[in-house]
Amino acid sequence: MDQRELEQFIRQHGREIYSFCCYLTKSRQEADDLYQDAFVKVLEMSKLPEAYEGTKNLILGVTVRLWKDKKRKFARRRRIAEERFYPQAAREGADTEATQTPEAFVLEQEKLTFVRACVDTLPEKMKPVVLLYYMEGRTTGEIAEVLHIPQGTVKSRLFQAKKLLSEKLSRYKEEWI
Amino acid sequence: MSELDQLLYEALSPTETPSEELNRKIYLRAKKEQTMKNKNTDLRRFPLAAAIAVAVIAASSVTVYAAWHFCPRRRSRRSLAMRGCPRRSRERM
Numbered sequence: 001m002d003q004r005e006l007e008q009f010i011r012q013h014g015r016e017i018y019s020f021c022c023y024l025t026k027s028r029q030e031a032d033d034l035y036q037d038a039f040v041k042v043l044e045m046s047k048l049p050e051a052y053e054g055t056k057n058l059i060l061g062v063t064v065r066l067w068k069d070k071k072r073k074f075a076r077r078r079r080i081a082e083e084r085f086y087p088q089a090a091r092e093g094a095d096t097e098a099t100q101t102p103e104a105f106v107l108e109q110e111k112l113t114f115v116r117a118c119v120d121t122l123p124e125k126m127k128p129v130v131l132l133y134y135m136e137g138r139t140t141g142e143i144a145e146v147l148h149i150p151q152g153t154v155k156s157r158l159f160q161a162k163k164l165l166s167e168k169l170s171r172y173k174e175e176w177i
Numbered sequence: 178m179s180e181l182d183q184l185l186y187e188a189l190s191p192t193e194t195p196s197e198e199l200n201r202k203i204y205l206r207a208k209k210e211q212t213m214k215n216k217n218t219d220l221r222r223f224p225l226a227a228a229i230a231v232a233v234i235a236a237s238s239v240t241v242y243a244a245w246h247f248c249p250r251r252r253s254r255r256s257l258a259m260r261g262c263p264r265r266s267r268e269r270m
Contacts, residue, residue, distance in 0.1 A: 006207050010200050019191035032199055039203045043210050115188035134182075135189040166181055 006043075013056050016136060020060065023131050024067050026120055034070065038063040060136070061146045064128045071124070111172070118168045126161040129154055 017038070021031040041062050042055070119130055132143045140158065144151040 002211075003204065003207060006204065010195075010203065014200065015194050016191045018195040019193040022193045023189060031193070032195075035195060036199060036203060036206075040206050040210075043207050111184075112188040115184055119185070119189065130185070131189060134185040135191055162181060165185070169181065169184070 009055065010039075013059075017056070017059055017063065020131060020135060021063060021067075023116070023119070023135065024063070024127065030070075034063060034066055037066055041066065057142070057146045060132065061148065064147060067128075068124065114172065115165075115169065118165055121168070122161055122164060126157050126164075129157045130161045130165075133158055 018031065018035050021034045021038070022028065025031045025034055038059050042059050045058075119127065122130060128147060129143055132138045132146060133140075138146070140151050140154045143154045147154070
């Protein structure tokens with residue numbers, strides 16, 4: 001992958017990969033590190049897949065592996081100085097404000113923040129599967145390819161994650177929906 | 178699609194954009210990586226080229242030595258005469 005191809009790739013997929021890093025780490029600083037490290041790791045590889053989608057899968061897989069490796073370090077850092085993660089939509093909610101009342105907007109954001117917090121409490125094995133399924137819109141087969149695990153395992157993890165989330169969200173469901 | 182799915186799709190949509198500075202760092206790193214790779218390739222080729230050169234020199238010197246050692250001038254003259262080649266050089270003069 002030469003310089004121009006890399007720039008094009010980042011323009012096309014950078015946002016999704018960075019969001020994935022943010023939701024995984026729940027910290028902008030750690031997401032920055034993870035995003036950069038994943039790209040560097042992939043660029044260091046001697047042979048890259050020719051298709052863009054293949055490279056993206058590779059980066060997502062490397063990101064998950066690096067995240068698992070760094071989790072202990074991140075946890076220690078988080079214990080020292082906890083940083084709260086506010087997604088950009090919540091910080092720059094100007095577009096949404098135009099169509100909704102401020103109260104509705106705040107409630108909506110609160111709801112989404114709560115859902116994200118619930119996702120964050122999921123076990124380490126389930127979190128990447130849920131993120132790839134809902135954020136990236138991948139099928140279970142594609143997730144299996146990215147994470148190098150059998151498709152059946154992906155399905156079972158997704159099912160368990162949904163069950164856990166449904167239990168956690170059930171208390172608030174009636175108010176929201 | 179269930180309500181839970183809808184909620185999760187909404188909550189987990191990709192909203193974050195990497196900063197320009199972060200992307201620039203990656204481009205710089207990629208450039209550096211490319212230069213290193215090229216350098217390494219050149220270095221990897223150098224011993225191969227050196228080995229080929231040494232092999233050629235050794236083979237040619239061995240051939241020359243063998244010719245000098247095993248084919249003395251007299252014998253080669255004789256063999257040329259037997260083949261019917263005309264004598265040349267000093268003897269004619």
